[in-house]
Amino acid sequence: MSKKINLTLKVWRQKNCQSQGGFETYQAADIDTDMSFLEMLDVVNERLTREDKDPIAFDHDCREGICGMCGAVVNGQAHGPMKETTLCQLHMRHFKDGQTLVIEPFRAKAFAVIKDLSVDRSAFDRIIQAGGFISIKTGQAPDAHAIAVAKDKAEWAMDAAQCIGCGACVAACPNASAMLFVSAKIDHLNTLPQGSAELKARTLNMVKQMDQEGFGNCSNEYECEAACPKTISVKHIAKMNKMHRQSNLR
Helix, strand or coil: CCCEEEEEEEEEECCCCCCCCEEEEEEEEEEECCCEHHHHHHHHHHHHHHCCCCCCCCCCCCCCCCCCCCCCEECCEECCCCCCCCHHHCEHHHCCCCCEEEEECCCECCECEEECCEECCHHHHHHHHCCCCCCCCCCCCCCCCCCCCCHHHHHHHHHHHCCCCCCHHHHHCCCCECHHHHHHHHHHHHCCHHHHCCHHHHHHHHHHHHHHCCCECCCCCCHHHHHCCCCCCCHHHHHHHHHHHHHHHC
């Protein structure tokens, strides 16, 4: 049975990336514990709107843990305290009555603040544009199982393909590294026969674009794997590094 809780929110407010931001305190009263975190923010925003105050800006779309749009740091943890959970799927029953929540945007040089909790993640789009696709002609869709793929390779590729590009890995990494995201996007294509023909160019181009966007390097902190709502393994980073070295030697 759901119940009501009262929370104190310390929310980062910032008009844009040029302005200086700061925390503002709000009371979230009578919050139903069956609500999601974003629904709780909706309730707070409704109250702010009725008071003729500027509502809190935050990213969202599907609210089903699929699109990768939502994201914020809650009490120092990207997407909040629950593992394998996006912010939109985090429910208020995991918080205690009277608790104080510090909510801030994903912080990285490459993720400029648009407003409040909303950040510009178009750097990810440019990395995908650099090579996260298959450009060779593959003809019509083949029949199921027409192309033989070993079971271990298929599972590896599918594990990498789970990445939704939310950016939690960047927010959790002390270096603001995007290597978990990039390695997942590279690996799920490079592993399969359809994408292996462009393995070298894809790896070099996407890593180059990642560096140009200003993301940091990986120092094996494993924070990215812990924060990832889809449990992408850091083993993909190791494989990407190997492929990058081999591609440079050819």
